[in-house]
Amino acid sequence: MQTLLNNISQLLQVRDTHIDKVSGAEMAHLPLLENAWLLIEHGLIKDFGLMEDIPDFGMLKKIDCSGRVVLPTWCDSHTHLVYAGNRVREFVDRINGLTYEEIAKRGGGILNSAKILNETPEDDIYEQSVLRLEEVMRQGTGAIEIKSGYGLTTEGELKMLRVIKRLKDNFPVAIKATFLGAHAFPAEFKSDHTAYIDLIIDEMLPAIVKENLADYIDAFLETGYFSVEEAERIMSAGKKYGLPAKIHVNQFTAISGIAACVKHGALSVDHLEIVTDEDIEVLKGSETMPVALPSCSFFISIPYTPARKMIAAGLPLALATDFNPGTTPSGNMNLVVATACIKMKMTPEEAINAATINGAYAMGLAQTHGSITRGKTASLIITKPISTYYQLPYAFGSNLIEDVLIQGELLS
Ligand SMILES: N=CN[C@@H](CCC(=O)O)C(=O)O
C-alpha cells in the first residue's frame, strides 16, 4: 500500500498548496527539491521532503532514485488518439507540395479519416487505440483528453465516444472525453451547414449526454470549417447540457474566434498558431487556458504559437500533442516539451509548467494532477540517470524515461 521513492536527485513541480495554473512570469518558476524523498500511499502522494529530514518509515517498498529526476506525469489536454487507419499517403502528398488545405479540398483530411472510421468496427478501433494509449503512457503521459470528431454521423460519433469510455474503464490514466461533432462538414452537408449543426445539436448531443459519454464540447473554428457564429451555436448548446467548451481556433487564420470562446467561458482555446494583439487582449484576465500544439506546427510546417509574446503579456500557456492521424501522428509529450523549448523559445521551466499543471487545468484535472502536491494522484515519471532536468528538452531524440508510475503503480 505504501511505496517510498528515495534519493531523488531533483523532485520537480513541488507545490504545497493546490494551485490550479501558472501564468506569465510565474511560468519561469519550477519549484523543486534536491536530494528528496516521496511517499506514496493508496495511489496518492502522501508526503515528501528532503533526504536529510527523512522520517524512519521502517520496512516498506522502496525505489532508489539516485541520480534520477522525478516529476509529475505529463498532462496532455488535446488529443484525437481514437481513430482508425492512418493518413500516410497525405504525408507523402505534402512532401510533394500539397498543403493541408489542398488535401482537404480533394476529400482527404478529416473526411478521409471519417470514412475509414465509419467503415471500421468498434472493437478494431478500440484495439488500435489501446496500442497508442499504451505507447503514450510509456512516454510519461498520466492524464489525457481524447476527442471524437472522425464520426461526423450520430452512430460514428457515439462509436468513438464509446471507445473512449472503454479506455477510461480499462486504463488507470485519467481520461477526459470531448465531443467534436463540429470537426468538419460531411460532403452531403457542404451547402447546408445549418442542417449539419441542427443534427449535432438536436440528435448527436442528446444521445451522447444520455449515455454520459462526454465531458467537453469542441468545434473547429476556422476559415473554411466552422464560422464564429456556427461555433457559438455549438458552444451554447454544449453549455445547456453542462459541457464546457474546448475549441480548435486560430490554427490558420485569426477571425475573432478567441473572443467568442472567451465570451462563452471556454475552458481552453487550442492551436493558436496565428495570434493577434486583439486575441491576447481578450484572453487577459479570462479563465480560458491557451493551449499550444508545437508538434502539429512541426509536422505540417505552419507557424509556432507565439509563446514569448503571450507569456510576456501575462497569459498562462499549456502544451499538448494534438495526437491525430493528419496533422500530428505522435502523442509524445517529451517531444512537445523539447519542441516548445527549441522552436518557441520557452525555457525548460516554462515548458514543464505548461505540460503539467497548466495541461491539467486545460482538461479540468488541476485538483488531482499536474504537480507534486500532498493528496494528488501519484502519477510520476522517473528519469534515467541525468545531471539536470534540462536534459529532458536538450536530448530531444532520446528516451530519458526509466519508469512511469500511474496512481502509484509501476507500468510493467
Ligand atoms: N485542425 C483540426 N483538427 C486536427 C486535425 C484533424 C485531422 O487532420 O485529422 C488538429 O487539431 O490538427
Ligand SMILES: [Zn+2]
Ligand atoms: Zn486537434
